Amino acid sequence: MENNYFYIILFGLIAxxxxxxxxxxxxxxxxxxxxxxEYLIALGAGFILALVFLELIxxxxxxxxxxxxxxxxxxxxxxxxxxxxxxxHLHFGEETHSEIMISKAASYSAVTGLFIHAFFDGLAISxxxxxxxxxxxxxxxxxxxxxxxxxxxxxxxxLSSKQPRKYAFVATASIGVATMLGIxxxxxxxxxxxxxxxxMFAISAGxxxxxxxxxxxxxxxxxxxxxxxxxxxxxxxLFYVSDILIRQMxxxx
Numbered sequence: 001m002e003n004n005y006f007y008i009i010l011f012g013l014i015a016x017x018x019x020x021x022x023x024x025x026x027x028x029x030x031x032x033x034x035x036x037x038e039y040l041i042a043l044g045a046g047f048i049l050a051l052v053f054l055e056l057i058x059x060x061x062x063x064x065x066x067x068x069x070x071x072x073x074x075x076x077x078x079x080x081x082x083x084x085x086x087x088x089h090l091h092f093g094e095e096t097h098s099e100i101m102i103s104k105a106a107s108y109s110a111v112t113g114l115f116i117h118a119f120f121d122g123l124a125i126s127x128x129x130x131x132x133x134x135x136x137x138x139x140x141x142x143x144x145x146x147x148x149x150x151x152x153x154x155x156x157x158x159l160s161s162k163q164p165r166k167y168a169f170v171a172t173a174s175i176g177v178a179t180m181l182g183i184x185x186x187x188x189x190x191x192x193x194x195x196x197x198x199x200m201f202a203i204s205a206g207x208x209x210x211x212x213x214x215x216x217x218x219x220x221x222x223x224x225x226x227x228x229x230x231x232x233x234x235x236x237x238l239f240y241v242s243d244i245l246i247r248q249m250x251x252x253x
Contacts, residue, residue, distance in 0.1 A: 079210040143179075154175055
């Protein structure tokens with residue numbers, strides 16, 4: 001059991017570091033061009049939408065059943081209300097035309113959604129290791145494959161909303177911390193009620209859907225670069241391939 005604790009913490013740290021490393025690649029790059037931002041936003045949009053439809057929605061339905069769509073819609077509505085009612089009508093780059101830009105509200109929404117997802121990543125890794133070491137290792141590999149592009153996504157969204165680089169680093173690091181919070185939570189809980197897990201996944205799905213489809217995709221559609229929409233599909237494929245690999249290796253998942 002003590003060995004399990006060691007490996008759980010070790011693999012959790014590796015996953016968290018991969019997240020932060022992905023963000024640092026973007027944050028430390030000097031003189032980032034408009035096209036580079038466009039490509040990363042396109043990759044991030046595809047990644048987030050694939051995350052929603054291939055993982056978050058199925059997981060929330062598995063845990064909540066017919067109630068899942070209600071909480072997905074709630075997550076979507078909360079972000080829409082926050083961005084367009086509380087904050088006011090927002091413009092995502094129309095006024096400058098000089099570069100891709102999203103709102104600060106959208107960036108906070110994205111980080112919130114990915115924070116929740118990262119927490120359950122860590123929780124899943126930790127719980128799997130307690131169940132079976134091999135299953136835990138395979139699940140870690142699946143999560144690890146997502147972490148680097150997820151870090152790229154978080155940092156890109158923050159910088160694209162004109163946030164300082166230090167804020168982009170804090171946001172990326174917070175997602176890594178969320179993974180570790182999920183890792184250690186299992187040490188203190190004998191179990192988490194299935195409905196709570198489902199609610200969190202469903203709300204996260206609604207949040208991520210809004211950010212990906214309502215905030216990021218319109219920016220890609222506004223671009224005159226014909227390659228950007230293709231990179232959206234690359235982002236979807238990136239998530240799909242990493243997800244399907246683990247499902248093939250682990251049919252019991």
